[in-house]
Amino acid sequence: MTVTQVDLSSLYDSNIYFVDGGGKTLLVDTGTGFSPEPSINSIRKLLNGRKLDYLVLTHRHFDHVGGMARIIREFSPGRILIGEGDAGPLREGDSEATMGTIFGGKIERTDVEGLKEGDVIDLDGWTLTVIETPGHTVGSICLYGAERKALFTGDLFFMNGVGNTTDPTGDPGALRESLRKLEGYDIVCLYPGHGPYLVRDGYQQLRGAMRMMGA
Numbered sequence: 001m002t003v004t005q006v007d008l009s010s011l012y013d014s015n016i017y018f019v020d021g022g023g024k025t026l027l028v029d030t031g032t033g034f035s036p037e038p039s040i041n042s043i044r045k046l047l048n049g050r051k052l053d054y055l056v057l058t059h060r061h062f063d064h065v066g067g068m069a070r071i072i073r074e075f076s077p078g079r080i081l082i083g084e085g086d087a088g089p090l091r092e093g094d095s096e097a098t099m100g101t102i103f104g105g106k107i108e109r110t111d112v113e114g115l116k117e118g119d120v121i122d123l124d125g126w127t128l129t130v131i132e133t134p135g136h137t138v139g140s141i142c143l144y145g146a147e148r149k150a151l152f153t154g155d156l157f158f159m160n161g162v163g164n165t166t167d168p169t170g171d172p173g174a175l176r177e178s179l180r181k182l183e184g185y186d187i188v189c190l191y192p193g194h195g196p197y198l199v200r201d202g203y204q205q206l207r208g209a210m211r212m213m214g215a
Contacts, residue, residue, distance in 0.1 A: 001019060001021050001022070001123065001126040001145060001147060001148055001150075002019070002020045003017055003018070003019050003020075003148075003150065003191060003197075004017070004018045004020070004046055005017055005018075005197060006018055006027075006039050006043055007039055007041070007042035008031060008038065008039060009031060009032075009033075009034060009037065009038045009039045009067075010031065010032050010034040010035060012031075012032050012034065012063050012103060013031030013034075013063060013067075014029045014030075014031055014061075014063045014155075014194060015029065015192065015194060015195075016028065016029050016030060016031050016039060016043075017029070017152065017191055017197075018042075018043060018047075019128070021124055021125060021126040022123070022124060022125055022126065023123060023124025023125060024054070024122070024123040024124045025046075025050055025051070025053050025054070025123075026052075026053060026054040026056060026121065026123060026128070027043065027052060027054070027055050027056070027071070027077070028056050028057075028058065028143065028191070029056075029057060029058055029064040029065070029154070029193065030055070030057070030064065030065055030066065030067030030068045030070075030071050031063065031064070031066065031067040032062060032063050032103060033066040033067030033068070033069065033070050033071075033105065034066070034105070036067050036070050036071075040071070040074055043071070043074075043075065044074075044075075047075070051075075051076075052075040052076070052077040052078070053077065053078045053079070053123075054077060054081060054121060055068070055071060055072070055077040055079070055080045055081065056081045056115075056121070056128075056143065057080075057081065057082040057086075057112070058082075058083075058140060058141055058142070058143075058152065058153075058154025058155070058193060059082070059083065059086050059136060059137045059139060059140040059141070059154050059155060060082070060086035060089050060090065060097065060099075060137055060139065061098060061099050061137065061155070061167070062095075062098050062099045062100040062102070062103045062105055062107065063099075063103065064154070064155075064193060065082075065090065065098060065107065066098075066100060066103065066105045066107070068090075068107075068110060069107075069108045069110070072110070079113060080110065080111070080112045081112065081113050081121070082112050082113075082114065082139065083116075083130075083132060083140060083141040084114030084115060084139060085114075085132075085134065085137070085138045085140075086137055086138065086139025086140065087112050087113075087114040087139065089107070090107065090109075090110045091109065091111065091112060092109060093107050093108050093109035093110070094107065095107045097168065099167065099168075115130045115141055116130065116132065117130060117131065117132040118130065121143070126145065126147055126148075127145070127146070127147070128143040128144065128145050128152075129143070129145075129146070130142075130143060131143070131144055131182070131185075132178075133154075133156045133181065133182070134171065134174040135156065135163065135165060135170065135171055135172070135173075135174040135176070135178045135179075136155045136156055136163035136164065136165065136167075136170055136175060137167070137168075137169045137170065138169040140154055140155065140156060140163075140178075141154065142154065142182070144185055144187075146186075148188075148189055149186050149187060149189060149202070150187075150188070150189035150190075150191065151182070151185065151187045151189070151190055151191065151202060152191045152192075153191065153192045154192075154193045155192075155193045155194065156175065156178055156209075157179065157192065157206065157209035158193070158194055158195045158205075158209075159190070159192065159195050159196055159198060159205055160205070160208065161195070161209070161212070162175065162179075162209045162212050162213055163175065163193075172213070175213060176210075176213045176214065176215040177215075179206065179209055179210045179213060180210070182206055183206070183210075186203070187202035187203040187205075187206055188200060188201075188203070189202055190202035190205055
């Protein structure tokens with residue numbers, strides 16, 4: 001399994017990750033979709049003629065899902081997935097609940113599948129397991145690849161930081177519990193929703209986030 005950070009198009013974009021499982025491909029998050037050509041071209045190059053099998057969204061916020069419609073039109077992903085707790089606003093095209101209105105954007109109604117704790121995404125030999133990690137939003141998820149000891153955290157925590165809990169459905173108590181929940185995982189590689197990614201010392205970043213939150 002190889003992970004590549006996709007070129008971003010806007011300062012407001014979340015990180016976008018392309019995961020190549022050898023047999024199947026997966027994209028984590030989409031950015032805002034504002035002036036998306038750099039991201040679209042980067043994804044097209046990484047696919048190199050292959051199909052995009054999965055699009056996985058770590059949570060509902062517009063900086064992570066705003067580019068979804070364009071990516072769907074360009075690449076027709078086989079499955080579009082998000083934590084069940086955050087699926088409703090995407091199915092309804094709710095620009096308020098996704099914070100699209102704050103960014104000056106709009107969310108289209110999208111038929112997404114809801115993910116739950118323990119669901120496994122099969123990349124033909126490599127797997128990613130879903131971990132429900134509410135706190136930043138009620139339906140936030142992480143993805144864990146045991147073979148690479150890799151964790152995709154969305155906005156739960158980053159290098160030297162944690163996600164805010166002041167937006168709608170945010171909950172600092174739930175975020176602390178989500179951080180504690182990850183203590184049992186062997187985390188080496190860390191792929192957060194913003195800022196640099198790490199290929200070492202991921203667990204140390206988790207411990208730092210726990211200290212910040214008093215977890």
